[in-house]
Amino acid sequence: MLRDPLGILRRRAWIVVAAGLLGAGGALAFALREQPRYAASAEVALDPRSVGDVLAGVSAPADPARLARSQAVAAHTPALARRVLRAAGPPGLDVGEFLAHSSVSVVTGANVLTFRVVDWRRDVATRLATAYAELVVRVRRELDAAAVAAERARADRQLARLRTSGHSRSPLYAALLARSRRLASAAAVAGSSARVVRRAGRARQVRPRTGRDVLLGLAAGLVAGLGLAVARERWDTRLHAAGQIGDELGLPVLGGVPTLARRLRAPTRLVLLDEPDGDAAEALRQLATAVELLARGGGREQEVLLVTSGHGGEGATTTTANLAVAFALAGRRVVAADLDLRRPGLHRHFALREQPGMADVALGRCRLEEALVAVPLPVTVPLPQPAGRAPALGRTLELLPCGAPAASPGELARSQALADVVAALRRRADVVLLDAPPVLGAADSLALSAAADAIIVVARLGRTRGPQLAELVRRLSPSPAPVLGVAVTGASFTTERSGDEADAAGGA
Numbered sequence: 001m002l003r004d005p006l007g008i009l010r011r012r013a014w015i016v017v018a019a020g021l022l023g024a025g026g027a028l029a030f031a032l033r034e035q036p037r038y039a040a041s042a043e044v045a046l047d048p049r050s051v052g053d054v055l056a057g058v059s060a061p062a063d064p065a066r067l068a069r070s071q072a073v074a075a076h077t078p079a080l081a082r083r084v085l086r087a088a089g090p091p092g093l094d095v096g097e098f099l100a101h102s103s104v105s106v107v108t109g110a111n112v113l114t115f116r117v118v119d120w121r122r123d124v125a126t127r128l129a130t131a132y133a134e135l136v137v138r139v140r141r142e143l144d145a146a147a148v149a150a151e152r153a154r155a156d157r158q159l160a161r162l163r164t165s166g167h168s169r170s171p172l173y174a175a176l177l178a179r180s181r182r183l184a185s186a187a188a189v190a191g192s193s194a195r196v197v198r199r200a201g202r203a204r205q206v207r208p209r210t211g212r213d214v215l216l217g218l219a220a221g222l223v224a225g226l227g228l229a230v231a232r233e234r235w236d237t238r239l240h241a242a243g244q245i246g247d248e249l250g251l252p253v254l255g256g257v258p259t260l261a262r263r264l265r266a267p268t269r270l271v272l273l274d275e276p277d278g279d280a281a282e283a284l285r286q287l288a289t290a291v292e293l294l295a296r297g298g299g300r301e302q303e304v305l306l307v308t309s310g311h312g313g314e315g316a317t318t319t320t321a322n323l324a325v326a327f328a329l330a331g332r333r334v335v336a337a338d339l340d341l342r343r344p345g346l347h348r349h350f351a352l353r354e355q356p357g358m359a360d361v362a363l364g365r366c367r368l369e370e371a372l373v374a375v376p377l378p379v380t381v382p383l384p385q386p387a388g389r390a391p392a393l394g395r396t397l398e399l400l401p402c403g404a405p406a407a408s409p410g411e412l413a414r415s416q417a418l419a420d421v422v423a424a425l426r427r428r429a430d431v432v433l434l435d436a437p438p439v440l441g442a443a444d445s446l447a448l449s450a451a452a453d454a455i456i457v458v459a460r461l462g463r464t465r466g467p468q469l470a471e472l473v474r475r476l477s478p479s480p481a482p483v484l485g486v487a488v489t490g491a492s493f494t495t496e497r498s499g500d501e502a503d504a505a506g507g508a
Contacts, residue, residue, distance in 0.1 A: 012229035016222060023221020027213040037207035039118045040125040040200040042133035046071060046111040047194065068111050072104045075113065075136045083139075088131035090124050102132065112197065122203045129200035137194045155180045251473070252294065254456070255287030256488030257319055270349060272325045273378065287319075287487055288326035294484050295454055302453035304426055306481065308436040308445045310472040312343070314460040315489035320435040321349035327431045328377055328397035335372070335429040337400040337422070339448050340437040341409035344402030350375055357403025362417040365404070368424055373399045400425070413444040422451040439472045449479035457483055460490040 009016070046068055081095045081102070089098070101118040115132040119125040155176055162173045258280050271280045295302040307323070309316040317340070324336035337358055338346035347354065356371045375397040406412040425432045434452060436445040449455055455476060459469055469486075476483060 009229070012232060015229045015232065016225035019225025019228060020218050020221040023224065024214050024218035026221075027217025028210065031208035031210040031213045034208040035120050036205055037118050037120055038122040038125045038203035039116060039206040040122075040129040040203035041114055041116045041198075042129045042196065042200040043107070043198040044113045044115065044133045044137055044194050045197045046113065064111050065106070068106045068113065071140075072106050072113055075104045075115075076102070080132075080135065080139065084128065084132045084135050087135060088127050090121070093119075093124075098128075102128070104136075115200075117200075118206060119203075125203040126200045129203075130196075133196050133199070137196055140194045152180065251457070251483060252290075252485040254290040254294070254485040254487050255283060257287070257315055257322060257490075258283050270321060270325055272322060272329060276378075284322045285326055288323055288330065291323065291456065291484065291487075292327070302484070303430065304422060304432040304434065304451065304453045305456055305484070306339075306434045306436050306445070306449050306452035306454070307456045307458060307487075308449075308476075309438050309458040309460075310440045310468045311438050312441065314438075314458050316438070316458040317345045317435050318349065319456075319458050319487050319489060320433050321346060324397055324399075324431075324433050325375075325377070327433075328375075332430040333396045333428070334431045334433065335398045335400060335425045336433045336435065337425060338402040339413070339418075339434045339444075341402060341406055341412055341444065342437055342442065346435045347399065347401040350399055352399065352401060355401060355403070357401035358418070358421060359403040359406045359412060361400075361403070361421050362412060362415065363406070364417075368400075368421065368428075371400055371403065373401070375399055396429075398429070410442065410444060410447075414447040418448075419451045439475050440468065446475060446479060449476060449481045452479075452481045454484040455479065455481050457486045458489055459486050461488055 076099065078095050078099065081098050085093060085095065085098060098117075103114075103116045105114050105116070106112070107114055113133075113136070115129050115136070117125050117129040117132060119128065159173065159176050159180065162168060162170065162176070167173055271278065272284055275281055291305070295305065305323075307316050307320045317338075320336055324334050328334040336346060338344045339358060340346070341359060344357075347357075350373070352373060355373075356366045358371070360366045361368050361371050377397055412418055422432065422434070434448065436448050439445045457469070457472060457476075473483060
């Protein structure tokens with residue numbers, strides 16, 4: 001059974017809409033190219049009494065509807081169709097085509113036959129429908145009259161023989177005389193056994209029915225789109241809701257970085273500094289609060305937090321930068337260090353140019369104090385400190401960029417020199433955030449995690465796949481640092497003003 005059907009519709013709405021529009025467009029295109037067809041109808045009323053009933057002395061048939069049905073079947077034959085075409089058919093129309101585009105049906109509850117003819121010429125359809133009805137009336141009258149005439153001739157011959165032989169007073173003569181009288185009634189029935197009660201009027205267009213066809217195409221497209229959406233959802237292993245992470249991995253969802261407005265997506269923009277009162281900023285503060293509460297759990301404070309992801313582009317660097325600002329604005333002494341020795345990017349969020357950094361300090365090219373860059377913060381009212389922590393004397397945020405590229409980034413990530421730099425940062429700050437490279441791209445993050453107290457995994461909804469996230473956690477399992485939880489990016493978060501943690505929902 002599918003989970004979250006409304007979520008599937010939200011994520012796959014483009015498939016359903018596209019399929020619906022494609023179906024409607026295809027139906028419209030077909031209708032515009034289809035040659036118009038016109039239908040005309042004529043009606044014939046049948047006498048419920050047949051000549052045979054009169055001859056048999058029956059006043060009315062046992063089943064008039066059955067008689068009408070048999071007459072309808074008898075009327076739709078190649079022999080009659082050939083006569084209709086000879087009388088009113090246009091050149092080039094053969095018997096098979098005429099039969100395929102005509103019909104004879106019985107009007108429900110009445111002894112009336114409807115003759116319907118469809119043609120791409122309006123006048124031809126009208127002419128053929130009327131001619132068809134008139135021919136059937138004429139043929140039935142001819143057949144009935146011929147049957148009555150044959151019976152009357154036979155009766156007259158028998159009466160003449162009886163009179164000649166002197167048996168005019170015999171019972172047989174009386175019976176034949178009575179039969180002769182019935183034949184006179186049958187002759188009247190033969191003349192009125194069928195009549196045209198409605199000639200074909202102006203033929204109406206029956207094809208294409210553009211409006212109906214477009215609606216049917218739209219409905220078929222929407223149904224097909226729903227099927228495609230469900231099929232794609234079943235085969236799609238990407239995570240579209242934060243709850244899936246907890247269900248599949250058993251990791252707590254710390255919060256997330258929601259999808260930002262276009263004006264805040266530039267690398268040099270930070271939500272907490274550029275739009276501190278918005279919902280996105282509130283979600284980031286809740287993320288920072290959840291991280292701090294979990295990092296201080298178990299009686300051991302975890303000060304060095306390594307932030308990583310499975311693949312690039314999931315927002316690990318953005319999350320690191322925003323967490324650093326959130327902790328600093330809350331009164332912590334924070335250092336954000338760029339340990340992505342292959343593709344550094346943390347410095348761009350703070351509008352810094354490339355300069356000496358982590359690699360230079362670890363390789364002895366400069367001192368730590370020379371590489372650290374102080375990030376100015378706005379003056380705001382300090383937030384309350386957690387229980388057991390002394391109030392900070394002032395907010396500070398320092399950035400340690402990556403610095404000059406190392407010749408062997410993998411070797412540097414595993415070196416004791418780099419671990420010593422992280423240890424120095426631990427002594428210098430309350431919170432150290434390490435922006436690490438993606439785990440599934442290289443082994444650097446696992447090596448760097450040995451210097452951290454805990455790990456924060458960043459996953460982007462709509463891009464991260466469940467198996468990838470599981471593989472990420474598996475690769476980090478040898479690390480002595482535990483995985484604190486998952487920060488979700490690219491999500492839609494509902495911020496509760498009461499202070500409760502926001503629930504992640506929706507897709508990228």
